[in-house]
Amino acid sequence: MGVILYPPTIDWSWMKQRPQHLMDQFATHGHTVFYFNKTGTAGQPVVEPIAPNLYLVHHAEYFLKELWPGIKPGQGTVYWTSWSRQLPRGRSVYGADYVIYDCVDDFPDWESDEQKYIHTADAVVCTADGLEEKMTALASSKPVIQVPNGCDWDFFRKTMFLNRSVPLPGMPNTRGPKIGYIGAWAPWVDERIIQALGERIPEAQVVIVGPRLREDTLAYPPNVHFLGYQDYSKLPEILPHLDVCIIPFHVNRITRSTNPIKVYEYLAAGKPVVSTDLPEVRKMVPHVSIAGDPDEFVRQVQAQLASPGRRQEQRSRYAQAFSWRNRYLSIQQHLGQWYPEFSDVTTPLPPISSPYAHEIPLSHQTVNSYYSQTVFHREPPWVGHMAAGEYRFVVKLDPSIIPAEAERVYLELDGTCRAEDGIILRLGVSDEPWSADSLSFSRLPSFKPLASIEANDRLQETFSFDVTSYAKLDHSVSFELSSPQPVVTRLGRPRLTCFVPTSEGGIRT
Known part of the structure; x- marks a missing residue:
């Protein structure tokens, strides 16, 4: 199989573990690998080449919506995940031909997702006897193989x-x-x-x-x-x-x-x-x-x-027998029995025109219904319901600060909520002016619903909303974020992420 997509579970540079080692081996053996980091990074291209055939994806939303449709091969794409919460839930925004679940731990809170979504996997790879027994019972109709961990022996x-x-x-x-x-x-x-x-x-x-x-x-x-x-x-x-x-x-x-x-x-x-x-x-x-x-x-x-x-x-x-190279060869041999194309490598992909991501920090204001008349200046950004009232999170977008050459603009925030919390983050837009010195819950502008995102629909730990059309206006607009769930979601780094093409028209290294 030519192209391997590894969704966000652990950042490439953080505690080099099984995912990074295996993806490195896939790339070394001729597959094209796109490894997704957990959060977007300022000053980086959307897609960064870090080794032959190996690409680090910094911004999943932009990559999958704008770049992937133009480079996706006709067949032979594998979605490889080592986290049960990343198993496809009836659909896959990645559009892969095969799903491989690399089962590496027996965490109790992973079990629910495994039971619900293991049917979306075409094969299961396990690292231990206990996991192989569990997956064989749970996915009796699927190929289940054991390939333990290894080491970079050299x-x-x-x-x-x-x-x-x-x-x-x-x-x-x-x-x-x-x-x-x-x-x-x-x-x-x-x-x-x-x-x-x-x-x-x-x-x-x-x-x-x-x-x-x-x-x-x-x-x-x-x-x-x-x-x-x-x-x-x-x-x-x-x-x-x-x-x-x-x-x-x-x-x-x-x-x-x-x-x-x-x-x-x-x-x-x-x-x-x-x-x-x-x-x-x-x-x-x-x-x-x-x-x-x-x-x-x-x-x-x-x-x-x-x-x-x-x-x-x-x-x-x-x-020496347990090198990551040998582990990869074992995976290739076993999965090739069921999917012969797994042994195939990709033909070279077309050049990828990867824009750079520039971030513009946004000031924000938080209001609370419990203190409906109070103006908060140091309150951290929250949305959702608390015992002390309902919080709203308001930011202002000034189009004049956006680079003229930006081809797409996203409103982004990093969220610490978990997918299983069922969080829905709603975005509203308003043209009405407001001042941070006087804004309170009772003096909110009226916001028109614009979009919403469920936590388990996020591609990374970042909530991303495409606001390109509002970035082209000749006046400021405001956005409000809220959540209908009786939970609290902490948000951080409110920002505009502007995608600006490189002058070379391709990936810049």
Whole structure:
């Protein structure tokens, strides 16, 4: 299949995970890949080439409505998603010929969408035994294959030969071994293990590398260090310092079907690995050590620290079989049995004339029916209903600030609501003047309904309304956003996004 469309789930540059690695492999093997970021980015083209055959889509609305119809091949387009909420709901604005659901986690709140919309998938790829069993039962008429996670073996293998004499950034330059966890500091990490390691191996430093996605109540010893999120490119500077790498996960419904990418990456770097008793990691014994509780975890780490450098080469060679290239080849082989065209690559696409997106911040005013006479100046932008009243969000568009060469103009806001909340955002338009110094709920202009968007119809985390016709007027207009649901939706970055053609008439790199 020639063209792969990956809808927004994780930004390309954020915590390089399975989606980015697999899409990179599709592109490397000759498929054309369009990878959609979660939010639009100012100063970027709508479509940005980032590698041969691999394009990053910054503005889904414009791309799909204005560019995609002119470049879409006649057949062989795949919509590949690893998030159940991105399964098509009876229709697909992407217009793909095939839908592949890459099932990577067993999150309870994903289950409803899987049950409702798995029928829209033509095939299912799974990363773990538990997920394969679940999907085989749920999608009995679909091809279901298991392709676990993998690693960029060459990228991590080289860390075995790097110099560790340079101090680790963000860490005190002290003697003693280093025990490392690389990954999100999320609810599934067992903080008791980290505390036990710090207390019972005081001569070591426990290094946590990754974004903090939770708040902790435990007090950690001073030899536990949180380095925060580090870019993927920085990992080769960190790994040489680690003497033992750990996977300290709680064992629960979610982690029983977790196939951790980090275990393959640790092993590719030749590192000893100690993990809690996760079914997918247990398969890798004796190349990893399994611990049943915090006490045993500490003992296993101490045992690994007692024999530094042992079996380093064997661990790395073992991980070589799990490279992302091999994972891609497995996908191609299996899916090609059902869809022979999956093995085909695309013919070159026509040149893509990709305009640049320029953003113009908009001032806004929020009013609240509970305080119908009050003028708010610092209220954050909200729409919807609260116990304290109904909120409305009003912005003013001045056509004089819009570049004359703009070919399309969108009113955009980033929304933190979830698709399953069922939010409907309504847009109204008015020619009546108003002043931020006097605007209140009781003194709102009258707004004519213009458009609406449901949260699950958004292509990105951005609500986008095409207001091009209003941008061509010779006077200012105002827009009001409201929601009929009894919920609160926080909106941010109100802006006009103007799409201006490049002078070269094609993608500018």
